Amino acid sequence: MNPRPVSNRQATLLRKLNKKKYRAKEQLFLIEGARAIEQILANSSVSVQHLFFDESQQYWNQQFWQEAMTKVKGAVLDEKLFAEVSDTDNPQGVLAMCQMPQETSAKRLASQEGTIVALDAVQDPGNLGTIIRTASWFGAGGIISGKGTVDLFHPKVVRATAGATGSIPFLNGSLPDIFGTLEEHGWPIYLLDAGPEAIPLKDVNLQGKAVITVGNEAHGVSPELINGHRQTVKIPSAGTDRKVESLNAAIATSIVLYGLNENL
Template sequence: MIPRPVSNRQATLLRKLNKKKYRTKEQLFLIEGARAVEQVLANSSVSVQHLFFDESQQYWNQQQWQEALAKVEGAVLDEELFAEVSDTDNPQGVLAMCRMPAEISQEKLVEGGGIIIALDAVQDPGNLGTIIRTASWFGARGIISGKGTVDLFHPKVVRATAGATCSIPYKNGPLSPALDELETQGWSIYLLDAGPGAIPLKEVSSLGKSVIVVGNEAHGVRPELITGDRQTVKIPSVGENRKVESLNAAIATSIALYALT
């Protein structure tokens, strides 16, 4: 089975999905590369709508893609259009267009407790994707993506999740009111911030309803969020001879997830 050529309507849509505005409007996003597409096809949380193949690479001739095409409709793009739509320098010959899961409501998010990750302007797509991957591994309850955080469905974020995209409930929106509401509902807020007053992570005992707040890679957690009873938490360095200013944001978040689960 050779997929039919891409339609003009589809080509226009594919070009648009490189922009966050259109991803949100259409509630669709793209995943690129054989390994990544295989992962989402095997991930029941992801609704794959359509597969797209690079004409010059002819992946559809391989048995695994024939099997995939028996379940999901496919189309072929010429090399130039595929490169335009791809966000990588060396496009791999297959793309999946997927439906974005709906955001979770704050009400649903707090049901049952667990660990919530709140992202305050996390800007590096690789960091965000890795945070999603690790949060999924440790069974986090959900992710709140605050203002200034890179789009959860940015192609580079999706790739860095290594197949974990869509596997954790999420909501977008300002962190300040979301954290206030969580606090009134008995959640403990832990801000990853090494400023004065921060306690070492090893001294934090998770009470079953914990929010880990992760700040921007360069500037840390916004001062407005560090208020009242909220506890700042640090991961202390070891030894005297330290040359590093801080841990990477995804590393710090992952260590906190490990320590609190």
């Protein structure tokens, strides 16, 4: 089975989906790379609408993609156009256009138990993608994307999730407002911060549910989120002679999720 040549309409849409406003308008996003797309197809976390192949790499001749095209339509792009719509310096030969999952609500998040990860102006796509992937691994119940956080469906974020995109309920919005709803339903808000009032991670006493807030890579958690009833939490370093100032945001989140998982 050979895929059809890409249509002009499809080519125009592919170009547009590299911009956030068009992703939001069309409710579509792109995933690039064979392994990530294979994972998405396997776990059915999002609906794959169309597959696009780089003519020069001819992935569609492989058995896996032949089988995939019995369920999802495919199209071929010439090498120049594929490179234009790709978000990588070395295009990986196959793209998937996917339907964006529907957002959840604060009330739905509040009705469950477990761990929720909140993102306060996390701007690095690689960090965000790794956080989503790690949160999925540890079974987090949701991702809250606050103001200033990079788009969850940015191509670099999607690539960094390694196929975990869509595996966790997500909500975009104002963290103060969403936190208010969650706190009304008994959710404690923990803020990753190394300030003097922060307690060590091992001293966090979980009661079945928790919101872990990850701050901006350079500036940390916004001051407006810190108040008397929200506990700041730190990851103590080994020894006192530290050679680095802080941990990477994604690494810190991974350690916290592991630590909380051990405490549950």
